[in-house]
Amino acid sequence: MGRTDTAMDDLLNDFLAETAEILAEAGGAIVAWEADPADRAQLDAIFRFVHTIKGSSGFLALPRVTALSHAAEDALDQVRRGNRVANAALVTGVLGIVDRLNELCAALGRDGTEPAGDDRDVIGALAERAGEENASLEIAGVPLRREDDLGADLQGWRSIRVPLPLLDSVMTGVTDIVLARNEFARMLRESGADLSLIASFDRLSDSIAGMRQSVSQMRMQRIDKLFAPLPRVVRDLAQDMGKKIAFQTSGGEVELDREMMENIRDPLIHIVRNAIDHGVEPLEDRVAAGKEITATISVSARQSGNQIEIEIRDDGRGLSPDALVAKAVAARLVTAAEARALGPKEKLELIFRPGFSTAAKVTAISGRGVGMDIVKANVEKIGGVVELRNDEGRGLAILLRVPMTLTIISGLMVRAAGQYFAVPRGAVREILLEGADTVRIDRVGGGELATVRGKQYPLLRLEAVLGRERHQDDDVDDRALVIVRPGQGQSYALSVSAIHDQEELVIKPAAPMIMATGLYAGTTLPDNGRPVLLLDVQGLLAAAAIDANEAGRSQGQAAEAEAETVAARNAAQLLLFRDTNARIRGVRLSVIERVEEVPVSSLFESAGRIQVRVGEDIFPVHAAALPGGEGTLKLLRLYDGQAVLCYPIAEVIDIVRLPDAVQPSAAPGLIAGVVLVGGEPVELLDPFWLMEQYAAVAAPAQRQPICRLADDRDGWGDNFLAPILRGAGYRVIADGDPSDEAPDVLLCLTGDGEACSHIGGGVPVIRLRAAIAATGPEDESVYRYDRQALLDAMRRSVGGEAA
Amino acid sequence: MMENLYLVARIADTRVALRSRAIHSVVTVGTPVEVPGAPPHVAGLFALRSRVFTLIDPHVVIGLSDVPVAPGQRVIVVEVAEHGYALIADEIEDVCFIEAPETRIAGKLLPGWARVADAMIEYRGASLLVVDPSNFIMLPASGSGPIKCAVEV
Numbered sequence: 009m010g011r012t013d014t015a016m017d018d019l020l021n022d023f024l025a026e027t028a029e030i031l032a033e034a035g036g037a038i039v040a041w042e043a044d045p046a047d048r049a050q051l052d053a054i055f056r057f058v059h060t061i062k063g064s065s066g067f068l069a070l071p072r073v074t075a076l077s078h079a080a081e082d083a084l085d086q087v088r089r090g091n092r093v094a095n096a097a098l099v100t101g102v103l104g105i106v107d108r109l110n111e112l113c114a115a116l117g118r119d120g121t122e123p124a125g126d127d128r129d130v131i132g133a134l135a136e137r138a139g140e141e142n143a144s145l146e147i148a149g150v151p152l153r154r155e156d157d158l159g160a161d162l163q164g165w166r167s168i169r170v171p172l173p174l175l176d177s178v179m180t181g182v183t184d185i186v187l188a189r190n191e192f193a194r195m196l197r198e199s200g201a202d203l204s205l206i207a208s209f210d211r212l213s214d215s216i217a218g219m220r221q222s223v224s225q226m227r228m229q230r231i232d233k234l235f236a237p238l239p240r241v242v243r244d245l246a247q248d249m250g251k252k253i254a255f256q257t258s259g260g261e262v263e264l265d266r267e268m269m270e271n272i273r274d275p276l277i278h279i280v281r282n283a284i285d286h287g288v289e290p291l292e293d294r295v296a297a298g299k300e301i302t303a304t305i306s307v308s309a310r311q312s313g314n315q316i317e318i319e320i321r322d323d324g325r326g327l328s329p330d331a332l333v334a335k336a337v338a339a340r341l342v343t344a345a346e347a348r349a350l351g352p353k354e355k356l357e358l359i360f361r362p363g364f365s366t367a368a369k370v371t372a373i374s375g376r377g378v379g380m381d382i383v384k385a386n387v388e389k390i391g392g393v394v395e396l397r398n399d400e401g402r403g404l405a406i407l408l409r410v411p412m413t414l415t416i417i418s419g420l421m422v423r424a425a426g427q428y429f430a431v432p433r434g435a436v437r438e439i440l441l442e443g444a445d446t447v448r449i450d451r452v453g454g455g456e457l458a459t460v461r462g463k464q465y466p467l468l469r470l471e472a473v474l475g476r477e478r479h480q481d482d483d484v485d486d487r488a489l490v491i492v493r494p495g496q497g498q499s500y501a502l503s504v505s506a507i508h509d510q511e512e513l514v515i516k517p518a519a520p521m522i523m524a525t526g527l528y529a530g531t532t533l534p535d536n537g538r539p540v541l542l543l544d545v546q547g548l549l550a551a552a553a554i555d556a557n558e559a560g561r562s563q564g565q566a567a568e569a570e571a572e573t574v575a576a577r578n579a580a581q582l583l584l585f586r587d588t589n590a591r592i593r594g595v596r597l598s599v600i601e602r603v604e605e606v607p608v609s610s611l612f613e614s615a616g617r618i619q620v621r622v623g624e625d626i627f628p629v630h631a632a633a634l635p636g637g638e639g640t641l642k643l644l645r646l647y648d649g650q651a652v653l654c655y656p657i658a659e660v661i662d663i664v665r666l667p668d669a670v671q672p673s674a675a676p677g678l679i680a681g682v683v684l685v686g687g688e689p690v691e692l693l694d695p696f697w698l699m700e701q702y703a704a705v706a707a708p709a710q711r712q713p714i715c716r717l718a719d720d721r722d723g724w725g726d727n728f729l730a731p732i733l734r735g736a737g738y739r740v741i742a743d744g745d746p747s748d749e750a751p752d753v754l755l756c757l758t759g760d761g762e763a764c765s766h767i768g769g770g771v772p773v774i775r776l777r778a779a780i781a782a783t784g785p786e787d788e789s790v791y792r793y794d795r796q797a798l799l800d801a802m803r804r805s806v807g808g809e810a811a
Numbered sequence: 812m813m814e815n816l817y818l819v820a821r822i823a824d825t826r827v828a829l830r831s832r833a834i835h836s837v838v839t840v841g842t843p844v845e846v847p848g849a850p851p852h853v854a855g856l857f858a859l860r861s862r863v864f865t866l867i868d869p870h871v872v873i874g875l876s877d878v879p880v881a882p883g884q885r886v887i888v889v890e891v892a893e894h895g896y897a898l899i900a901d902e903i904e905d906v907c908f909i910e911a912p913e914t915r916i917a918g919k920l921l922p923g924w925a926r927v928a929d930a931m932i933e934y935r936g937a938s939l940l941v942v943d944p945s946n947f948i949m950l951p952a953s954g955s956g957p958i959k960c961a962v963e964v
Contacts, residue, residue, distance in 0.1 A: 180861055183861035184860050184861045186861075187858070187860065187861055425847065427844060427845060474847035474848050475847060475848055476847050516863065517894075518856075518863075518865070519853075519865040519894045519896065520892070520894065521849065521850050521853060521865075522846055522849050522853065522865065525846075525848045525849055527847070527848045528846075531856060531863045532863075533858050533861060533863055537858050538844055538858065539844050539856040539857065539858050539863040540844070541844070541846060541856070551848075
């Protein structure tokens with residue numbers, strides 16, 4: 009090719025670097041826009057993204073890139089003008105273009121030329137607009153932060169690449185200038201220089217401060233650059249797998265060294281993929297487990313002491329230590345004997361073994377050889393650690409901790425034992441004076457406890473932890489308390505003699521023998537030129553041997569929060585499902601005990617009813633005929649507190665809030681009425697009617713014995729006897745009732761000495777007599793006003809069931 | 812040639828010839844910043860231009876009691892494993908090339924010196940111990956008390 013001159017190569021490299029960044033951000037922005045198509049600012053931002061790519065590619069003569077970006081720009085412009093509606097198809101089309109652009113850029117970076125090829129497929133897909141009205145209903149809601157940044161000026165995308173060592177040397181140089189300035193300022197003050205000299209020095213000083221600020225930022229990047237591609241990953245994967253996932257990020261403002269960032273990009277994406285693929289259960293399993301149908305995956309970053317913590321949390325099924333062991337043994341990673349010797353933590357850590365994959369079968373999404381072992385290796389390469397926080401059945405949190413050396417953090421300067429120390433500002437919750445009204449300090453068995461507004465914290469005195477005496481100059485009465493949260497779920501109060509101020513600090517590692525004390529996270533050099541040690545807020549805890557766990561400290565609040573969650577969960581909710589005839593129906597979630605998946609073969613027909621065997625139990629199934637075929641069947645288990653009824657379904661769709669307006673059915677039946685869900689009519693099952701139909705079968709033990717009155721000529725039985733019998737738990741069929749239901753006992757009210765007209769069919773008969781005295785020893789009749797004798801006789805006849 | 816270059820100084824009350832390879836410079840320091848909890852031979856921290864250096868007291872390494880650091884104290888700045896350190900020197904004599912070969916240590920040394928000294932050398936009619944400055948830093952301090960200095964490199 010003709011343009012081999014370096015200027016052109018530089019242009020191309022700039023274009024590639026710029027485009028790669030734009031595409032990564034655009035993917036996230038598009039997904040956010042899909043979640044809220046009315047968001048005009050988001051649409052404009054995306055439009056500008058593709059417009060920028062089109063402009064630059066035209067200049068570089070890259071016809072395919074130009075054509076692709078033009079197509080996307082054109083489609084988005086039509087939306088902007090209101091000629092086209094934003095829908096899932098359009099978004100998928102635009103994402104298709106983004107993917108193709110990524111491929112082209114990768115090829116460009118490799119070969120230096122645009123590969124030949126045909127893009128009509130993706131451009132055509134975008135141009136289609138008829139007949140694809142929002143077919144997909146499974147769109148994950150993915151809120152993306154930082155709209156302001158996305159809407160930023162296009163000039164913001166211009167960037168150059170600079171070697172890291174050069175940046176480092178610039179940074180050292182500027183720090184030296186700052187120290188020299190401070191020295192010079194001191195000398196100026198001491199020499200009593202005149203005001204004009206001091207004024208011009210101050211101007212110089214200000215510009216040095218500004219320069220230091222910019223240089224400090226050069227190596228650093230906001231971590232949300234790392235988060236930008238994640239919404240897209242989540243959206244695509246969730247759609248592929250038919251899962252509903254709400255994705256959240258937080259702490260995007262935390263800054264991290266660029267080099268570190270590169271090293272955790274792939275591990276982060278891998279962990280998120282894993283969470284969607286293996287962690288989040290299928291919809292039915294989530295319903296069965298009583299969880300929200302929409303899973304939550306959150307990625308959060310925070311600065312914790314001398315480290316940056318990135319937590320990837322899902323509310324899926326978590327890890328099962330036993331399953332992990334079984335898998336590891338099956339994969340011959342450990343022997344059965346070794347496995348038995350493993351502790352709970354070691355069992356979980358089996359996932360870090362090379363060759364381990366947690367999915368029962370390797371899926372196309374995450375089971376392709378890149379495992380947690382690679383993730384761990386990558387993180388450890390930069391001095392970080394990977395931690396697992398497993399809550400089996402309720403979710404998994406994976407914590408990446410990476411060191412913060414060479415980072416700039418905001419530090420709080422505190423004083424103790426006559427010298428200054430820095431505390432990472434990110435770990436500080438609150439600063440108080442020990443003498444404040446809101447603070448109470450108790451000595452408890454040799455330890456100290458600070459109670460701040462009802463919350464308790466273990467108290468650490470910094471001098472004591474460091475093994476120093478209080479300095480004679482320190483104020484004894486007015487010490488300060490710093491409430492520190494070194495990590496999730498931990499907090500303590502650090503007592504220091506004074507709080508100084510807050511500064512932006514460049515943290516560098518201290519000498520190995522100082523780091524080995526575990527008390528310090530590094531050193532820093534504030535503007536006064538005196539080194540300051542950065543405290544390791546986690547290490548202090550270890551040194552003081554204090555349990556700073558918050559769990560169990562504030563019982564009341566936890567219980568309250570729990571109650572709130574439960575209350576929210578119990579709000580009337582509707583489970584939407586597709587029944588076996590592909591109709592969408594709904595049923596109140598509260599009557600569903602769980603969703604059962606059973607083999608079709610466990611259904612059987614008995615006494616004209618379809619039943620299912622689940623474990624040791626047999627339940628009735630609401631079905632007209634046995635389902636044919638093989639495989640499994642999903643059953644909703646309805647439970648009324650006593651009996652279970654199974655209702656076969658094809659699949660669970662969603663859980664929504666039960667609409668208030670129900671259009672009731674004309675007659676009682678399977679369908680109680682119709683509600684509108686998202687504009688679509690949904691038939692609402694009537695669990696009352698359903699349970700009623702199967703009540704006899706579903707609850708045989710609760711069945712009431714039937715008592716039939718015979719020869720009740722004067723209505724005495726119906727008027728006097730029946731209420732007593734009903735009260736005793738019998739169903740009474742009055743004389744003359746045409747029902748031919750077989751009674752369990754027959755009460756003959758025939759006059760004394762007459763034969764009972766209804767005898768027969770093996771039904772026990774109890775004769776009642778009007779006379780108080782029996783006619784003889786053979787007379788088994790019961791005096792009709794002897795309540796106890798009558799009920800005893802009834803019980804004997806029926807078999808002691810009702811009482 | 813650099814192999815023959817030595818810094819002759821009095822360190823921990825003893826005249827020694829320090830191999831100059833790791834030596835950066837000789838400077839004076841003000842009052843260092845203490846490091847509570849650090850091993851006893853760490854005398855503190857000080858800044859030189861924009862770098863933070865760890866001050867090492869060779870007296871403690873040898874097994875003597877520590878010396879107070881007064882402003883104007885001369886220290887020998889060395890670089891070991893990408894970290895900057897400084898050794899407190901009682902007196903700096905000279906930097907010079909010594910043509911004589913390093914010889915095996917003859918005679919019995921105090922245990923502290925035996926651990927840091929590598930060899931002996933003849934210099935202007937006296938026998939000096941040859942010490943690599945990094946030995947003062949890498950070796951744990953002797954003396955009483957628990958040795959907390961687990962050196963990681």
